[in-house]
Amino acid sequence: MKNLDIIIPGVFIILLSLCTYIFFGKIGPLVIGGASAGGFLLYLKTGYKYRFDTSKVIIAYLLTVIFFIVHVYEEYIFGFESVASELSGQEVSQQGLLTFAAFFAPVMWITGAIFIIKQWALGYYFLAFFFVAMTIAELTHFIFPFILYGEWRYTAGVATAALPLIPAWYGLIVTLKETKRLRDES
Numbered sequence: 001m002k003n004l005d006i007i008i009p010g011v012f013i014i015l016l017s018l019c020t021y022i023f024f025g026k027i028g029p030l031v032i033g034g035a036s037a038g039g040f041l042l043y044l045k046t047g048y049k050y051r052f053d054t055s056k057v058i059i060a061y062l063l064t065v066i067f068f069i070v071h072v073y074e075e076y077i078f079g080f081e082s083v084a085s086e087l088s089g090q091e092v093s094q095q096g097l098l099t100f101a102a103f104f105a106p107v108m109w110i111t112g113a114i115f116i117i118k119q120w121a122l123g124y125y126f127l128a129f130f131f132v133a134m135t136i137a138e139l140t141h142f143i144f145p146f147i148l149y150g151e152w153r154y155t156a157g158v159a160t161a162a163l164p165l166i167p168a169w170y171g172l173i174v175t176l177k178e179t180k181r182l183r184d185e186s
Helices: 004-024 027-045 058-077 080-088 094-118 121-135 137-142 144-149 165-185
Strands: none
Touching: 004 027, 004 094, 004 121, 027 080, 027 121, 027 137, 058 094, 058 121, 058 165, 080 094, 080 144, 094 121, 121 137, 121 165, 137 144
């Protein structure tokens, strides 16, 4: 059974990277695929080995989901698809952006909340993945202007990119403390 706790997230990472490539070109697997792989490494050090009480992080997780949805709305309003198109070198449509970021991602994160509440292995992976995605991958919004223009300027998504960081950092700190506590007890 422990093998499935590694295989299922591994297959998910591959499928998610392919999906993001279809919607966003090469920038998708780099940012989102990278965050899912980083989340997998965190999962191996935390929830995979140490099944802590997820009730201590579920509120932070759900607040992060809410702030992520607010962030995606800003991306939609200010045309993040054009930023993604420039970064990936291929056309990213508004429909593709909304299909992935405003539909698929929230469904995935809310489904992850169910897995987290049930304390299933995949829930611990989603917890680690989402916290890595929100604390690291969202920060890429702050480097996109330098990549695109060689200087700082507003690009779609920058104004709200830091919102999910606050509850995600808190949840990540709790996750690491709980893991350390369980590791020290064993």
